[in-house]
Amino acid sequence: MSQAPVEKVRIRCTINGQPADFLSAPYVSMLEALRESAELTGTKEGCNDGNCGACTVNLNGRIVDSCLVLAAEADGATIETVEGMAPPEGLHPLQQAFLEEAALQCGICTPGFLVAAKALLEREPDADEHRIRHWLAGNLCRCTGYVQIVDAVQKAQGVLRQG
């Protein structure tokens, strides 16, 4: 590296409803910043190239692979991670349904699935099984064979519909 070291950039954003203000090297991913700077390790690294969905977070209302976003881009953004899903008391219906339906085995893909599924059910409360499978195709799970994940999303869908 012949040139002068690259300076860190300041990032002010909202993470899980709380203001956050930190410095990050500009080439660092949002995934790395969340895990290392914001100390939110619920978001997982599986592939670091956008092909497994384990690092899914909600960025300004859309789900993204946080490994494919620069932390520097988060300045001014609103981010929700798995840590922000549950209400102050109890669990989000998706979290509850994942537990009840045994929709996780090793659990490493679970945060990504939860964040992605929440975004789907907020947008399309009546998504059918095919749509659920289509929406979640960017999230790989190697343990469950997906059956119980689909069951859990449909169960949570029912709970959310009843309000």
Place this chain on the structure above:
Amino acid sequence: MTTVDKPHYKVLGTRPIRHDGLDKVLGRAVYGADIKLAGLATGAVLRSPHAHARIKGIDASAALALPGVFAVVTGADMPIADDQLIDMTEEIVNARFASMRIIAHDKALFKGQPVAAVAAVDQNTAQEACRLIKVDYEPLPAVFTVEEAMAPGAPIIHEHLVGTHVGEKVPHTNVAEHTQHVLGDPDAAMDKADVTVEGEFRLARVHQGYIEPHNATAMWYRDGKATVWTSTQGSFPARNAISSVLRMPVSAIKVVPLEIGGGFGGKINIYLEPIAILLSKKAGRPVKVVMDRRSVFEATGPGPGGVVRMKLGADKAGNLVAGTVDIRFAAGAFPGSSISAASTCVFASYRFPSARIDAYDVLTNLTKTAAYRAPGSPQATFATESLMDELAHQLGMDPVALRLQNASKEGDRRPDGIVFPRIGNVEVLEAVRDSDHYRTPLDRAGAAPGHKRGRGVATGYWQGVGNRSTVTLAVNNDGTVALIEGNTDIGGTRASIAMQAAEVLGIPALDVHPTVVDTDSVGYTDLTAGSRTTYATGAAAVKAAEQVVAELKRRAAIMWEVEAADVDFAGGVFTNRKAADQHLSFKQVCARLDRTGGHVSTTGVVNLRGSGGGSFATHVVDVDVDTETGKVEVIRYTAAQDAGTAVHPSYVEGQMAGGAVQGIGWALNEEYYLGPDGSVQNASFLDYRMPTMLDAPTIETLIVEVPNTMHPFGVRGIGESGIVPPQPAIANAMRDALGIRFPELPIKPGRVLEALDAQGA
């Protein structure tokens, strides 16, 4: 659910929420890469770009000069030297190979093999420093397939290795081992057979595909001790392996197993742990190393590919009379490619009056293979079940009926010498025969224009293992029980172990609080692998719980002022036999512990010989083939398996469905696609095509329960058999749909198109 003589259980067979679930849905569970320590440095690994090369020199001066770099290690830092051949026993051979696998010594033996490693202030600096290390390589000719490795004049990968070929010592060979099992006179029997079928089956390497990359964080202390936080399928075996390669006493190493993001056999071997320890020792601070996905594919342990040649003979009535098989697995750069388990499983599903099994462990210049779910069985069984299907066609028999007629049962001797105890092979086949799926004719006419449909069936087996486990229980005076164990929980085993203790204690599953602890905090426990955890560690929990019951009977006796022998215990209630209306609940007795003699804690230790016969699985699959593109859709799938006693049926079903979908991926798309230089060209989740949610069918599951006579509750390990049947079941369905036998995996669309072209030509 098919159930044989099942007692009434209060906890087993229920579906409580798993104990560790809350942390996992909240994102709080701490996996290997999540550990934080004060002063933590980050490590990165420099890997060989060559599949085979002599390392003539390494110059790390520029890397060490980079600001933010704390330490560099190379093979020279590994304590095991090259000239220790004299003292070699088999274990030492393995330790030496393990050491070379961790980091290259004088030769790089596969592309991706670690050559050096750096600890630095952050990830990017460590990676940049790796690029500044100059390695002087002298490339050598390399071999990548069993044919190349066994060809006359092939380059020899380990000059000093002496192969064992059916008992004989053979120097200067790439065949590390050739084993043979013979039962009866298979050649004579084959000559007399009315019908024979044979084939050559080819298999690519496949990866377990766990979502969490390997990782290790280590702290080396000045007193010569070290602690390692890691994602491992076995903290004690990992400790043994680290001890061997770093020549540290096991007592100097503490392995802390953190949550693990999948393993399927691939997280048994150690990779980064010794590197992290050596870096920490040099850097004087803790070091974390996380593997990138490319390296996970290129440099960890996939399941072996290879060639299987098989011949089966039967009489006119469909009774098998002989089977012969030649299994050759490409082990990679070091010996050990699961040929032993392949030999065990290949003919286990049927009664063979005569058989011969030859198996070859062949060295190649690729990363060393490792266990992958029922290691070796899917590859070998692909041949068996494809040929059983051909046999059914030749005999004009229903494929399930043919299998039932020949199914192995209690008392049958396998070609490898084992006599089966009570097993559920027949019951599983019957469950499939009687299933809605198998009884419903396939809607062939429903296929779209240009599409064809077919149905296939296959059976698979995994023998399971027993071995050593320790469980400690500590009874709390509020009536709950802490359960301390040493098996990493990959798929709900905290729950399945705790439930067995709860069943003995007659308390709710959630009143037992399981914790997985480090190697300093519980007695020796073997791997979370081999379908052993719920079976063997469960048995240890039962043993510990029985001791709790015995002690609490004594305490109840004190409370009632009677003899312990006068106290009965059932369903969580103590009864005074001297006064039948006197009862005490588990909670009530616990509440008085301090006044009846103090705290109660027990330990159950087991060392189980064998698994009790293992678990059989039979799957039936319907496929729809687009004959214009070669694309195969699985349109219906049913999996049946013997669980002995299903402890937590949801997690049994989850293992069955998960194994089936992994097998479907293996059948249709997954493979290591190697370049001419031995590079893995598809080393990403983009191009190593594991099924997504949109590819996987709904798996219908049929749990069969034929109790395991070696377990107090009849439990069988169920984690592995389910990955064995899908590949041949799909190949058999393709045969049914197209009239084409696919003897090579994966049955990828291009291969289907080629076969259809050849059929049309």
Place this chain on the structure above:
Amino acid sequence: MHPFRYLAAHSIDEAVAALAQSGPRARAMAGGTDLLVQLRAGRYELDAVVDVKHVPELTALTWDGGALTIGAAVPCYRVYEDERIAAAFPGIIDGASIIGGIQVQSRASLGGNLCNAAPSGDAICPLIVHGAIAHVAGPKGKRTMPVSQVPTGPGRNALGEGEFLVAIELPAPARGSGAAYQRFTPRNEMDIAVAGVASAVNLDGSGRIATASIALASVGPTPIVAAEAAASLAGKEPSAAAFAEAGQIAAREARPITDMRGTEVQRRKLVSVLTRRTLEQAVARAKGENA
């Protein structure tokens, strides 16, 4: 990864200046879904990344009569969720809705897909058969070129130093026109085309094919315009035989290789099949059928 600076541009001039200031080792970044992967894999090094997602022209969807200009950084989801685009340009939607998964589609743009110039880029062939025009800005000002001329090789494009894509202009579809894109992938999502075909047709008043356009993905170093296959359809009644013949010609025009994603033979066969299927779909759409 080589350390780089991050610069967010808020106007075309700012982006031009930022790229000029950093020289050849700077690049514009839209969604970043290819760029960051390539940087991390060490395919090349950059000293600066210029984020163009805050430049109004690059994030706008602008209609001019029936013509549509898509800002180069507009993410895929804004394209395929737009009902007006779906009605007017269903062939564009076919490509935009299959790039990566939902997460990637939140970021990835048609413009990025075009500039990334992967032979398999799912957005490129549909743009080509629509006759789309690329609007480029750079230190020497603005210029335009046909989209088909943007990719010049695998991962290489026709943009000069300091240049970046501003927008893609889609001419208003003529009455009686229709287009479709299909690819073949072993998986149903999250995959790279083994082969892909985009077809567009213009039907005359009598229902015959006046003109056709066919572009092939993943069967050459760049997307291939299958001119002979398209020409074979001119003046013909839409028919299975005509589509099949066009498919066979397209298969000959393809220049596929064998690699980890598929074989040469397989790819030619797929081109033939997908050409036929996309022509059927394009004609159905031209006739106003829901296809």
